[in-house]
C-alpha cells in the first residue's frame with residue numbers, strides 16, 4: 001500500500017484540525033488537507049489504521065490517547081531553524097539589551113527562547129553572550145522551550161549537521177566538537193541553556209517559566225490564528241519584567257494583535273518593548 005493513499009474526508013479533516021488547534025494553537029486552513037494526509041499517513045500505517053476515522057477514534061478514546069496526542073503534535077509542527085538566524089536581533093541583544101539591563105543594576109537576567117525547535121536559536125544566543133564576556137558580568141539564564149518533545153530531546157543532545165550552519169563565520173565553529181558528519185555543541189555553551197517542553201498558547205506556560213526579561217518568539221506566530229496569537233502575546237505580556245523585550249520573526253508583527261507593546265527600531269531589525 002502506498003503511504004500517501006490514506007485520504008482524509010472533509011469531516012475527518014475538521015475534527016483532526018480542531019484537535020491540533022485546541023492542543024497547539026496551530027491552524028490548518030482548508031487548503032492544507034493534503035499536508036495532514038502527507039504528514040500522518042505513515043503514522044496511520046504504523047498503527048495499522050486504514051482510515052482517518054479510526055485514527056480519530058484512537059486519539060479520542062484509546063488508553064494511549066495522551067501519548068498519541070504528543071506524537072500527533074510532533075508530526076505536524078514545522079521545525080525549520082538554523083544557527084544565527086535573523087542575526088540582527090541576536091546582535092542587538094548582546095550589544096544593547098543585556099548591557100543596558102546590567103547598567104540598570106540587574107544582577108540576574110532571564111532570556112527565553114520560545115519556541116526553540118532543535119536548539120540552534122538558544123545556543124546561538126549563548127555563544128554570542130559568551131563571546132561578548134557577558135556571562136562574567138551577570139547571572140544570565142537562557143530557558144528554551146518547544147511544544148514538540150522530539151525537537152526538545154534533540155536540542156538537549158546538542159548534535160548538529162551541516163544544514164544547521166548557513167553562512168556562519170568560520171570562528172563560530174570553535175564552539176563545536178566535530179565527529180564524522182556531526183557537530184556537538186561544547187559543554188561550556190550547553191550548560192547555559194535549560195530546555196523544557198511547553199505550549200506558549202496556554203496560560204500554564206506562565207507558571208512553568210516565571211518572569212523573564214527578554215523573549216525570542218520567532219517564526220511560530222505565523223502558524224496561529226488571531227485568537228492563538230492574542231493568547232500567546234497576552235502570556236508574554238504577563239511574563240515580561242519592565243523593561244521587557246520581545247523579538248518576533250522578520251515576517252511577524254503585533255499589528256492588530258496587541259496594543260500592549262511599542263515597536264522599537266533596533267539597528268537592522270525591529271523589537272517590541274512592553275508598555276508600562
Ligand SMILES: C[S@@+](CC[C@H](N)C(=O)[O-])C[C@H]1O[C@@H](n2cnc3c(N)ncnc32)[C@H](O)[C@@H]1O
Nearest residue numbers: 024077079081115117147148199200218219220
Ligand atoms: C519554525 S520553528 C522556529 C524556531 C526558532 N524560533 C527559529 O526562528 O528558528 C517553529 C517551532 O514552533 C514550535 N511550536 C509550534 N506551536 C507551538 C506552541 N503552541 N508552543 C510552543 N512551540 C510551538 C514548533 O514545534 C517548531 O519547533
